[in-house]
Amino acid sequence: xxxxxxxxxxxxxxxxxxxxxxxxxxxxxxxxxxxxxxxxxxxxxxxxxxxxxxxxxxxxxxxxxxxxxxxxxxxxxxxxxxxxxxxxxxxxxxxxxxxxxxxxxxxxxxxxxxxxxxxxxxxxxxxxxxxxxxxxxxxxxxxxxxxxxxxxxxxxxxxxxxxxxxxxxxxxxxxxxxxxxxxxxxxxxxxxxxxxxxxxxxxxxxxxxxxxxxxxxxxxxxxxxxxxxxxxxxxxxxxxxxxxxxxxxxxxxxxxxxxxxxxxxxxxxxxxxxxxxxxxxxxxxxxxxxxxxxxxxxxxxxxxxxxxxxxxxxxxxxxxxxxxxxxxxxxxxxxxxxxxxxxxxxxxxxxxxxxxxxxxxxxxxxxxxxxxxxxxxxxxxxxxxxxxxxxxxxxxxxxxxxxxxxxxxxxxxxxxxxxxxxxxxxxxxxxxxxxxxxxxxxxxxxxxxxxxxxxxxxxxxxxxxxxxxxxxxxxxxxxxxxxxxxxxxxxxxxxxxxxxxxxxxxxxxxxxxxxxxxxxxxxxxxxxxxxxxxxxxxxxxxxxxxxxxx
Numbered sequence: 001x002x003x004x005x006x007x008x009x010x011x012x013x014x015x016x017x018x019x020x021x022x023x024x025x026x027x028x029x030x031x032x033x034x035x036x037x038x039x040x041x042x043x044x045x046x047x048x049x050x051x052x053x054x055x056x057x058x059x060x061x062x063x064x065x066x067x068x069x070x071x072x073x074x075x076x077x078x079x080x081x082x083x084x085x086x087x088x089x090x091x092x093x094x095x096x097x098x099x100x101x102x103x104x105x106x107x108x109x110x111x112x113x114x115x116x117x118x119x120x121x122x123x124x125x126x127x128x129x130x131x132x133x134x135x136x137x138x139x140x141x142x143x144x145x146x147x148x149x150x151x152x153x154x155x156x157x158x159x160x161x162x163x164x165x166x167x168x169x170x171x172x173x174x175x176x177x178x179x180x181x182x183x184x185x186x187x188x189x190x191x192x193x194x195x196x197x198x199x200x201x202x203x204x205x206x207x208x209x210x211x212x213x214x215x216x217x218x219x220x221x222x223x224x225x226x227x228x229x230x231x232x233x234x235x236x237x238x239x240x241x242x243x244x245x246x247x248x249x250x251x252x253x254x255x256x257x258x259x260x261x262x263x264x265x266x267x268x269x270x271x272x273x274x275x276x277x278x279x280x281x282x283x284x285x286x287x288x289x290x291x292x293x294x295x296x297x298x299x300x301x302x303x304x305x306x307x308x309x310x311x312x313x314x315x316x317x318x319x320x321x322x323x324x325x326x327x328x329x330x331x332x333x334x335x336x337x338x339x340x341x342x343x344x345x346x347x348x349x350x351x352x353x354x355x356x357x358x359x360x361x362x363x364x365x366x367x368x369x370x371x372x373x374x375x376x377x378x379x380x381x382x383x384x385x386x387x388x389x390x391x392x393x394x395x396x397x398x399x400x401x402x403x404x405x406x407x408x409x410x411x412x413x414x415x416x417x418x419x420x421x422x423x424x425x426x427x428x429x430x431x432x433x434x435x436x437x438x439x440x441x442x443x444x445x446x447x448x449x450x451x452x453x454x455x456x457x458x459x460x461x462x463x464x465x466x467x468x469x470x471x472x473x474x475x476x477x478x479x480x481x482x483x484x485x486x487x488x489x490x491x492x493x494x495x496x497x498x499x500x501x502x503x504x505x506x507x508x509x510x511x512x513x514x515x516x517x518x519x520x521x522x523x524x525x526x527x528x529x530x531x532x533x534x535x536x537x538x539x540x541x542x543x544x545x546x547x548x549x550x
Contacts, residue, residue, distance in 0.1 A: 031079075031080045031081045031082065033085060033089045033092075035080070036077075036080065036082075036089070036092060036093055036096065036384075037383055037384065039073065039076060039077060039096070040092075040096050040383065040384050041383075042073060043073050043077075043096060043099065043100065046066075046069060046070065046073060047099075047103060047390065048139050049062065049066075049139060050062065050066075052168070052172060053168040053171075053172075054164060054165060054168050055140060055165045055168040055169035055172055056138055056139045056140050056165075056169070057172075058113035058138070058172065058176050059172070059175060059176060060114075060176070063107060067107070070100075070103060070104075070107075073100065074100045074104070077093070077096060077097060077100060078097070080093065087536060087537050087540060088382070088526075088537055091529065091533045091536065091537050092382055092384040092385065094259065094533060095384055095385070095389060095393070095529060095530075095533070096384060098256070098257055098258070098259050098389075098393055098530075099389065099390045099391065099393065101256045101257045102257040102390055102391035102393065103390075103391075105249075105252070105253055105256075105257055105391075106136070106391070109245055109249050109253075110136070110245065110483070111179065112136035112481070113138075113176045113177075114176055114177060114178055114179045115177075115179030115180075115181045115184055115185075115243075116136060116179070116181070116184045116188055116481055117173070117177060117184070117185060117188030117189060117191070117192060117228075117232055118135070118136075118184070118187070118188040118191040118192070118477070118481060119136050119137070119138060119188075119481075120138060120169060120170065120173040120177075120192065120228070121137070121141075121191050121192065121194075121195050122138070122140070122141050122142050122165060122166045122169060122195065122221075123141070123142045123144060123166075123195050123198050123199060123202075123221075124141055124142065124143050124144065124145065125144050125145060125198055126145050127143075127145045127372075129338075129366070129368040129369060129372070130368060130372075130388075130392075130394060130395070130398045130399065131371075131372065131375065131387070131388030131389070131394050131398065131528050132388035132389075132390075132392065132394075134392065134478055134482065134485060135392070135478050135481040135482040135485070136391075136481060136482065138169065140162070140165045140169070141162075142159070142162035142163055142165070142166070143162075144198075144202070147159060149205070149207045150207050151207065156211070156213075156214065159214065159217075160213060160214065160217055163214075163217040163218060163220075163221050164217065166220075166221040166224055166225065167220055167221065167223075167224035170224045170225060170227065170228040171224070173228055174228070174231050177232075177235075179239075179241075180238075180239055180240060180241035181239065181241055181242065181243035182239040182240055182241055182242070182243060183242075183243040183442075183448060183449040183450075183477075183480060184243040184477075184480060184481065185232070185235070185236055185239040186236060186239070187449065187473065187477040187480070188232070188477075189229060189232045189233060189236065190473070190477075191477075192225060192228055192229050192232065193229055195225050196222060196225045196226055196229060199218055199221050199222045199225060200222060202218055203215065203218045203219065203222065242445040243442070243445075243449065243480050244442050244443040244444055244445040244480070245443055245483055246443070246444065246445060247264040247265075247443075247444050249483075250264045250440075250443050250444070250483055250484070251263045251264050253483050253484060254267075254483075254484055255546055257391060257393060258391075258392075258393055258395060258396060258484050258488075258530060259393070259396075259530035259532050259533055260396050260484065260488075260491065260495070260530065260532065261532050261544060261545055261546045262491060264440060264443075264444065267436075267440055267487045267491050268437065268440050270487075270490060270491055270494050271433045271436045271437040271440065271487060271490050271491070272433075272437065274429060274430075274432075274433040274490050274493075274494075275430055275433035275434055275437065275459060277429075278426045278427075278429040278430035278433060279426075279430055279461065281426045282423055282426035282427060282430065282461055285419070285422050285423050285426060286423060288419070289419050289420050289422075289423070292419065292420055293420075294420065295357045295358060295418075295420045295421070295423075295424075296357075297345070297353075297356045297357055298342060298356045298357075299345075300342060301341065301342040303342070304340075304341060304342035304356065305341070305342070307358070307359060308339040308340065308359050311358065311359035311360045311363055312332070312335060312336065312339065312359075312363065314360060314414075314417075315335075315360055315363050315364065315409075315414070316331060316332055316335070318409070318412075318413070318414050319331075319409075322412060322413060323515075323516065323517045324409065324412060324516060324517060324520060325517055325520035325521060325524070326517065326520075326521050326524075328370075328373075328374070328377070328378075330370075330373040330374070330376075330377050331370050331373070333373075334369040334370055334372070334373035335363060335366055335369055335370070337369070338366055338369055339359070339363075340352065340355055340359070340362075342356075343356070347468065348467060348468065349467065349468040349470065349471040350431060350460065350464050350465050350467070350468070350471055351471075353464050353467065354424050354427070354428060354464075357421075357424055358418070358421045358424060360414060360415070360421060361406055361410075361421065361424045361425050361428055364402075364405050364406045364409050364410075364414070365402045365403065365405070365406055365428075366402070367401060367402045367405050368398060368402050371398060371401075371524070371528060374524060375387075375528070380527040382527070385526075385527035385528070385529060386527075388528070389528065389529070392482055392484075392485060393530060394528040394529070394530070395482075395484060395485050395488035395492065396488050396491065396492035396495055396530050396531045396532070397492065397528050397529055397530055397531050397534065398492075398528055399485070399488045399489045399492050400488055400489065400490075400491065400492015400493050400494075400495055400496050400531055401492065401496055401523070401531075402489075403428075403429075403432055403489040403490065403492065403493045404492070404493040404496040404497060406425050406428060406429070407425055407429065407493075410422055410425045412516070426461075427460070427461045427462065427464065429490075430459065430460060430461050431456075431460040431461075431464070431465060432489040432490050433459075433490050434455055434456050434457075434458075434459035434460055434465075435455075435456040435460075435475055435476065435479070435486055436479075436486045436487040436488075436489060436490050436491075437455055437459075437487075438451075438452030438453060438454070438455035438456045438476065438479075438486070439452055439476065439479035439480065439485075439486030439487060440486070440487055441455070442476070442479070442480050443480070443483055449476050449477065449480055452476050452479075452480075453472050453473070453476045456472055456475070456476060457472060492531055495531035495532060495535070496523075496531050498535065498544065499523075499531055499534060499535035499538065499539075500519055502535060502538075502539050502541065502544070503519055503522075503535075503538055503539055504519075506539050506540075506541070519538075522538055523538070526538070532544065532545060
């Protein structure tokens, strides 16, 4: 059959239209919430890299090979029409989009597998107080805190599998780590050294020492970790470049990954304001309290334990009797696991100095543990929110809330029995603002990590960041590794205060009373999502979001 030339354009048009109709049919099929959940599952499966010699594969060649598959997932997500979905479902769509943006940003800019030796830390002794580990972490870690010794047969097999990842991953690190970020490299060596020390301590446990297979596996991990340390130290003199990602990248990351509707410049201003406010409020509080006795530090294990018990009862009673939040049955056991213990004065870091004066400000920040207990006991109905969001996207919510409630509980009356404790709250706010400000300048490459630590140390009241240097190094290193984290305590506090203000304004516009307990309960039921998303879901108003947030 012969087709005339004039008929060909018509056939092409029909073909294109049919493709468009097919595409629309696909969109119509996938543009449902169930379609989003299915895509989320595919995305999370994809996000875990394939294995290379038994360890997750972070080699450049594998990333490039998998990139088209990522772009297909991202395209399918962006092709969804969601404007008629309920707000909570639109929020979930934005969460998936943010995670995909995080993958894209890591691939293009952050590259922790190439720039950050601490990315290869495998052994974790304790659970994080936020939904996932703080900072970039590889996909096959050994979470020792999840094991209950002595191990049964299945748990022993799991631990052997976990430990078997360490040697091949350490060897892969020597291939992948080709970045030139000096501060990240030098500080990262310390993290790998800590892993070696923890492995050596693990090897001395009777349960390990007396089991041939486990002992051999731990010894292999020790040798491998020491080999990586030696290699990192050998390469260190050649590392001369900056470690920050720059202001423009920082702002893009805030807005598109962590869904924080601020810029680098906004965060600098907010942290400067909070630093000045905390210092001035501290001095006004000290003046008001000038005739009151100073707080006395706990000076023995018995005194610390007695105060810890009183502080626990004081906080939990306040939350319930003053109708701050619905106190669930799991709150008290969650808090009691983290009361701390007496630390001699010469060994106290900033937070334990605070706790040895009065534990309640720190225990207020331990709202963290209530949130993790909620995840364990009341998993969110949305599969997208049920676990930890990737790439620390939860930071404005979890760190911001834990920081905000320190002052909110104070303002609501927690310390009426001892006004001197209010001074501790302002000292903690100043410390968070100072360290976050330093981290912002480090990411702008206007300061080294050491210089950022100088702000952190010098602008914390009473010299309480100068007593023990390990905390200072840990915090500034973490914030350099994870953009936005160092500032999230204070900017997340600001975002939560803004959410509360808008929730109250909405209530007032409807002639409805503002009930603090309702606010916190609604916040809790939304899960560990960015505060900007929580405000939208809580108020129905998204004017605070950036235009690019769909």
